[in-house]
Amino acid sequence: MKSTSGILACALVIGAGAVFAADAPPGAAACSGCHATNAAAETPVPKITGRSADETVKLMAEFRSGEKPSTVMGRIAKGFTDDEMKPIAAWLAAQK
């Protein structure tokens, strides 16, 4: 009985897609404050997990330079260099 409820609890944890920060590189865990990892959250803000790391690094560089217009993302992108972005992008790519 105990084990069954263990599985249930575990499934719920995964289903909720809540806060997973295991070995997140500096800054990475904060992204989900705006970019939902919980599929149930209704938002026009794009999902950024599971995207190729190269694409994320490139997008952030474009936000940083202003080449790609944004409301808030350009201001945040300026807080990270390409080298700081690479591990974050790789970590995001590995998330569901």
Place this chain on the structure above:
Amino acid sequence: MRNSRTRREFLRNSAALASTAMLPMPALAQTAPRVVVVGGGFGGATVARTLKALDPKIHVTLVESSATFTACPFSNAVLGGLRDLKAQQFGYDKVRAAGVNVVIGTAIGVNPTGKTVRLADVTLPYDRLVLSPGIDIRWDGLPGYDEAAAAKMPHAWRAGEQTTLLRNQLTAMEDGGLVVMSVPANPFRCPPGPYERASLIAHYLKTNKPKSKLLVLDAKDQFSKQRLFQNAWKELYPDHLEWVSLSTGGKVTAVDPAANTLTTEFGKHAAKVANVIPPQKAGNIAQLASVTNQTGWCPINPATFESTLVPGIHVVGDATIAAPMPKSGFVANSQGKVCALAITKLLGGSQAAAQPAFINTCYSLVAPNYGISVANVYRTAGNAMTEVKDSGGVSPLDAPADFRATEAVYAEAWFRTITSEVFG
């Protein structure tokens, strides 16, 4: 990568355990580390859930005095009549389902030597304690303003009954009545909050009580997103909102709840509705645990959020001294994740990350389709928290209406996203 593998392994192990359900429970259960988190807001609930997600065998107890959390962000929209208070409220069912032991009760003492937290009817042992108590009102901070006065002149700076009280006073007021708001000196919860509130009250007056006006008496000359707010006020509320700065006599030095008056160095203002945002300090349990200094707030190591005053106790959220980070829900969430990660490292006997990074994004509504924001990236430098140079900033001053409308949409999306991460 490692995380999803860990989850897969956990699932597989759970399945294996299910097929051999008669096996005795492993001895591990008795030696699992115990973390107690006091305060179930954006900071505390984030720490509790992140800990559980990082390492399901940590025994995590969340102590919270209210069975329903009422969120402060967006509560100004309730005051403006744009939102129901119920949209601000969240229970802890999903936090429980994530494996956190949620105890509804009030922590009334901490023994840092014996490592226990005392509640009225139970004592909880811990290996690491996290306090996320938010703010308390400094009842001795403004002459005339005590708990009885708050029932007459609401602060509404902790959302809930106080929000409803202020909203009811605004709706009951006759057209033509003067609303007066008093804003404290720094630091306080949600730096742009008073100005978002002023905007949305002015919006309510303009649309429902056009002969009324809001007077904002401020103990400061400068405030968050100031030019954006002031430009918008000039455009939207020229007849309904007047801001009085410190240097023009805005500092409120005393209030009289019986007469509903607010006194400044320059004179006395009689209000029909008075919203007194008083000076604040860290939530009470922080003082009981002796993790506050003479400022009333909690000094912390910015990489681990461990108190610099009492080892083994971490503090996150509004209660901390983490300037230049603002006291915001976004920051509490961002800090909570870093703190949880640091605790798993410390419990495992290894070093926490030397230089974590944090992000803050704060949206404010100036009107229903008019949003503005401030964003920043922070890193630690030794024992200090620093803003990453040339990063962050506020929305452009010259943005067109569709930019403001998009930020208003993002503001609401942010609230749905963060609350679904923390409570959903």
